[in-house]
Amino acid sequence: MKAWRLDATLTFGDVPDPEPPDGAVVVRLEAAPILSYFRAYVAGTLRHYHRPTGPFTPGTSGVGVVERVGRGVFTLATGQRVLVTGNYTAAENVPDPARGLIGLTSETPAVRDTWRDGTLAEKVVAPVSTVTPVPAGLGDVVAVTRCLVPYGGLLRGRLTPGETVVVNGATGAFGSAGVHVAKALGAARVVAAGRNPAVLERLAALERVVPVRLTGSVPADADALRAAAGGPVDLALDLVGGAVSPDSTLAALAALRRTGRLVLMGSASAPLPIDYTALMLAGTEIIGNFMYPDDAPARLLTLVAAGLLDLGAIPAASFPLAELPAAMDAAAAPGAPLVVVTM
Template sequence: MKAARVSAFGGPEAVQMAALDRPQPGPGEVLVRVQAVSVNYVDLVVIAGRYQFLPKLPFTPGKGPAGTIAALGEGVTGWAVGDRVLAMAEIGSYAEYTPAPANQCYRLPDAMPFTEAAALALAYDTAWFALRERARFQPGETVLVLGATGAVGLAAVALARALGGRVLAGVSSPAKAQLALDAGAEAIIDLSAPDIRESLRAQVRDATGGGAADIVIDPLGDVYFEAALRALAWRGRLVVVGFAAGAIPSVKANYLLVKNIEVSGLQISDYRKRVPQDVAACFAEIFSLYERGLVTPAPATVMPLEQVSQALALLRDRAVAGRIVLTP
């Protein structure tokens, strides 16, 4: 089978196509014939050797494929060959076939194309846990989403709006603002404005009629973290999702005390390993919202698997609006 391989950690150029034997599912696993798989920022981190859970070299990167079950491993029940699934495999998905834990596979709605399912993966589940579990979102609350035109950002905008929130979209490129508005944002917060420490809070006040954000979803970190803290309401909650803007920020604990605010972190892989039943509930709600027409992934850029290195470079350089999906 065709598969992307990494023999030495590095940039997108470290990913090369290779011919491998078709894998076999182990006990408790299914073999997924990959129909589509998204390209994710976390893949760049893994390939560079900077992720907290690093696979042994050489390896095939890629997470969260959508496809059909091609074979069942020992002890697997409840699934059949041919079932359409989204499989939350941690690695191995930039390939024609990949094994995945059976309890981390989720049955796709009949009307959902594989490319849309792949575009949901790792973005909508991350956004759901950030909103539902970490931030304890309630309908009517104001949610500020930083990096709102990235994969997780767009998902958080769409989900918060679908669940009854008021959404402010923080974008660093005003040219991409329409993406966030199309996803359901009520107002745009310009993250490229001068003196972001002051200007972000001022923009939130303007957008809310003098109010503040009840929740901040932060995939950026860096200077935007502190600026967003200042824009939180009393008893507000900020969820750290990543550090795509570069620097890892710190927070002064006295500021949390004075404003009665919370900062929490989200590492989505832990939920799949520790509480897979909660992830199943997550996807059940996401798929229900999809079937009711309340959320729809933004159109993705679809590329062949053989162009995986180019796709990763486009993602690294932020040269594509929305998600990139590979098809074997």
């Protein structure tokens, strides 16, 4: 099969067809998304990411058809269309099981070397815990992979239908998807906060979405968020990527109502200064969250099948697998659509 391999450099060529180990399946892929920061990952400039040892195939998620099953696989079957996510947690009954993102990173060397190859290939070996059947009748569902991260944050933030949500970083890859997911989960109003005017204009066309262009002034931005929400905010989901300043996060925090919740899922590099007394008196929750529960892909696909989450509203662009370098450039552009490679 054809696959991309990453070691000192990124190369494309023929590799042997994979064999499914126990508890895993081989999936023949149709499409795989490209992360907006994938070029920086390939360059090795992301300090919190830990690659497998030696050459491996990168790529975290995709959609395809089960081609082979390993021993101990009892329900997934050949010919079944599935979603592969790469969000892996070891199935061990311990307080803190090992985890990682297959094809990307893990803090546990054994995880990243055991499940080392990802989805930028014609076929991928995937442990069954990362594979979800796609309901019959659904077409292109690769955009679900973009929605999973904000969905995990909204679940962790206990979003209740009828609440008001601020999505900070709404003009980024996961933030813009978070606006759509918050709507699908019943938010009465979604305040899309960001700096890219073109993306904000696109989001403003959505029902129950109000855009706010951030200025960098914490008091002014907090006032603007509250005004857009029609009052204090119930829940803020912070998905700002690569921020070197905490100002937009602090503005979202300041816009919350008493006992409001702030979920942190972005990649800010600056410390977040917290007013201890103000936080205590307001009863505000600050929740750190990584990824999403194992059943999240199935639950999101149910929303799609029910017509509550419109994946067609998420702009997308596709490239052949062999044109990955061009896809990487497209994904890194400000306000880029969902970029996928097709097999």
